[in-house]
Amino acid sequence: MSLLNTPFDPAREAALVTGAGNGIGRAIAQALVGEGVRTVFADVNPDTVNAAAKTSPRPELAVPWVGDLANHVAREALLADACSAVGRVTHFVHSASPPRREADHAFAVSSETWAQMHAVNLDAGFHLARELASQLIAAHQPGSFLFLTSLHAGTPRNLPHYSTAKAALAMLVRELARTFGRFGIRVNALVPGAIAAGGFVADPQLAKHIPLGRLGRGEDLAPMALAVLSNRVSAYVTGAAIVVDGGLSLMNWFDPPALEDL
Numbered sequence: 001m002s003l004l005n006t007p008f009d010p011a012r013e014a015a016l017v018t019g020a021g022n023g024i025g026r027a028i029a030q031a032l033v034g035e036g037v038r039t040v041f042a043d044v045n046p047d048t049v050n051a052a053a054k055t056s057p058r059p060e061l062a063v064p065w066v067g068d069l070a071n072h073v074a075r076e077a078l079l080a081d082a083c084s085a086v087g088r089v090t091h092f093v094h095s096a097s098p099p100r101r102e103a104d105h106a107f108a109v110s111s112e113t114w115a116q117m118h119a120v121n122l123d124a125g126f127h128l129a130r131e132l133a134s135q136l137i138a139a140h141q142p143g144s145f146l147f148l149t150s151l152h153a154g155t156p157r158n159l160p161h162y163s164t165a166k167a168a169l170a171m172l173v174r175e176l177a178r179t180f181g182r183f184g185i186r187v188n189a190l191v192p193g194a195i196a197a198g199g200f201v202a203d204p205q206l207a208k209h210i211p212l213g214r215l216g217r218g219e220d221l222a223p224m225a226l227a228v229l230s231n232r233v234s235a236y237v238t239g240a241a242i243v244v245d246g247g248l249s250l251m252n253w254f255d256p257p258a259l260e261d262l
């Protein structure tokens with residue numbers, strides 16, 4: 001049996017992906033379905049999430065779910081609906097996040113925008129992960145959770161509601177990895193660079209600061225997401241922050257060497 005050909009056990013495993021209507025979440029959810037894993041696609045946008053499920057490699061395994069994850073009642077409904085649709089969720093991916101607007105600097109960001117950013121990233125991530133972990137622990141089943149954080153968990157972004165939410169999420173990953181590890185539940189962070197998806201409108205000029213020479217796509221994140229989620233491939237990986245950024249985080253104020261004679 002080839003290890004990399006069978007990363008999941010579709011008879012026993014099922015997934016829930018938030019933010020699955022667009023961008024990185026959609027790419028990961030569709031890739032899971034492509035591996036034969038029954039997957040709930042959760043998003044606040046009905047049009048995009050229905051389209052994402054429908055255009056999956058195996059639409060019969062993709063279950064769209066619509067709701068606002070800033071809302072506690074909606075999160076409870078998602079947990080119940082996911083359980084009825086796919087059974088026990090063993091793999092949880094938290095990619096939902098409100099859009100970033102460059103105008104929302106420290107003096108401009110409203111209380112509502114601040115609260116929504118933290119509610120969707122941190123509060124929903126914590127609540128859903130804790131409930132899903134409790135279900136797995138009660139059933140003596142292993143699991144694997146993946147949170148989309150950001151390079152801006154560690155460096156400012158001029159968007160304090162966003163960077164503080166991601167910094168908190170990065171610590172939540174480490175807290176949960178430590179607490180859940182003894183139950184066989186792994187918790188990791190996936191750290192994207194500049195990915196031209198819906199949440200970030202990238203200036204194409206940014207490409208010149210990326211060693212691999214281009215902006216990323218949601219599809220660049222999906223293979224690594226699957227590898228980290230897989231209990232077969234990454235059984236001994238927890239509490240890690242895995243950077244997929246084409247080398248963007250290597251950028252600093254020194255230019256790369258000229259290398260004219262090559």
Ligand SMILES: NC(=O)c1ccc[n+]([C@@H]2O[C@H](COP(=O)([O-])OP(=O)(O)OC[C@H]3O[C@@H](n4cnc5c(N)ncnc54)[C@H](O)[C@@H]3O)[C@@H](O)[C@H]2O)c1
Nearest residue numbers: 019021022023024044068069096097148194195197198199
């Ligand atoms: N794109 C990047 O360059 C980049 C970089 C670093 C981190 N990230 C992180 O990766 C994740 C995905 O980014 P993306 O660019 O694919 O984003 P995106 O905007 O394309 O997708 C996010 C999805 O979350 C959904 N969403 C927003 N608010 C919601 C709510 N209240 N309830 C349910 N769903 C909600 C949106 O409808 C959207 O479909 C985010 O957490 C983002 O912060 C992205």
